Amino acid sequence: MVSYKEIGLVNTREMFAKAIKGGYAIPAFNFNNMEQLQAIIKASAETKSPVILQVSKGARNYANQTLLRYMAQGAVEYAKELGWENPQIVLHLDHGDSFELCKSCVDFGFSSVMIDASSLPYEENIALTRRVVEYAHQFDVTVEAELGVLAGVEDEVASEESHYTKPEEVIDFATRTGCDSLAISIGTSHGAYKFKPEQCTRDPKTGRLVPPPLAFDVLDAIMEKLPGFPIVLHGSSSVPQEYVDIINANGGKLPDAVGIPEEQLRKAAKSAVCKINIDSDSRLAFTAAVRKVLADKPAEFDPRKYCGVARDWMEELYRHKIINVLGSDGKA
Numbered sequence: 001m002v003s004y005k006e007i008g009l010v011n012t013r014e015m016f017a018k019a020i021k022g023g024y025a026i027p028a029f030n031f032n033n034m035e036q037l038q039a040i041i042k043a044s045a046e047t048k049s050p051v052i053l054q055v056s057k058g059a060r061n062y063a064n065q066t067l068l069r070y071m072a073q074g075a076v077e078y079a080k081e082l083g084w085e086n087p088q089i090v091l092h093l094d095h096g097d098s099f100e101l102c103k104s105c106v107d108f109g110f111s112s113v114m115i116d117a118s119s120l121p122y123e124e125n126i127a128l129t130r131r132v133v134e135y136a137h138q139f140d141v142t143v144e145a146e147l148g149v150l151a152g153v154e155d156e157v158a159s160e161e162s163h164y165t166k167p168e169e170v171i172d173f174a175t176r177t178g179c180d181s182l183a184i185s186i187g188t189s190h191g192a193y194k195f196k197p198e199q200c201t202r203d204p205k206t207g208r209l210v211p212p213p214l215a216f217d218v219l220d221a222i223m224e225k226l227p228g229f230p231i232v233l234h235g236s237s238s239v240p241q242e243y244v245d246i247i248n249a250n251g252g253k254l255p256d257a258v259g260i261p262e263e264q265l266r267k268a269a270k271s272a273v274c275k276i277n278i279d280s281d282s283r284l285a286f287t288a289a290v291r292k293v294l295a296d297k298p299a300e301f302d303p304r305k306y307c308g309v310a311r312d313w314m315e316e317l318y319r320h321k322i323i324n325v326l327g328s329d330g331k332a
């Protein structure tokens with residue numbers, strides 16, 4: 001048993017309370033590799049933004065849970081080295097799908113876990129979430145739960161269509177599970193293809209897809225039922241078209257990739273939404289950089305020369321999200 005407190009991590013409780021009061025949101029960035037982690041920590045340390053490092057089930061399978069946990073421990077020390085005296089870093093399990101997985105992360109030094117039982121019937125979602133909460137709270141580890149279903153594909157999480165969270169269920173769910181935050185479905189979606197072209201309109205000038213707006217009426221109704229309760233948005237990448245264009249111009253093929261417009265996320269960040277998950281955008285920045293370097297310099301074979309550029313591009317992306325979208329700079 002390793003306590004996250006011993007390795008310098010924090011849970012989400014105080015962070016979320018401050019974010020709701022202050023009208024900003026905490027970035028939750030997924031990581032699978034060293035360059036991504038370096039970029040996240042550098043951007044967070046330089047902007048003094050609290051940050052949530054997320055590990056998905058896919059990341060555990062790809063990079064190994066033990067290695068990722070020690071990387072997070074190293075990230076705390078790296079942040080201090082960069083001059084961030086009191087780093088506010090959370091290590092969070094993204095989309096935990098069983099009690100055993102959540103328990104193993106709690107036992108291993110994670111400071112926060114998500115139990116995603118949203119695909120189960122309502123009462124089963126409550127029972128499993130409750131079980132994880134009871135275990136995690138003994139160690140002061142915070143728990144995110146989910147109600148409603150997001151569309152899209154993220155690692156092993158996939159759903160054809162979305163079902164908005166029902167505001168009439170949230171009080172009962174939050175009270176009976178004791179969860180610390182709630183991921184809701186209001187039209188965000190996992191992956192780089194958040195909407196099918198037929199769900200969108202097309203900008204006549206650019207020919208680009210314009211996605212349907214988020215259901216802010218559902219968010220408002222949820223906030224009315226649970227005033228001040230921390231709300232989480234998954235699938236909130238914006239799929240920057242400049243990355244998509246660079247990828248497509250350098251041998252890639254991402255037709256009609258579309259995300260959530262940043263002005264909608266800015267609006268959400270000012271509400272009780274205090275955690276916004278961003279993964280696909282960093283994948284796109286990484287891929288765009290690598291494709292461009294390899295296309296421009298076909299003789300290049302030193303991975304540092306293209307992964308290093310990818311790291312710079314991701315860092316710039318993270319800094320942009322922190323400062324211009326979530327407003328979490330200077331809050332840690």
Ligand SMILES: [Zn+2]
Pocket residue numbers: 095154190234235277
């Ligand atoms: Zn998610």
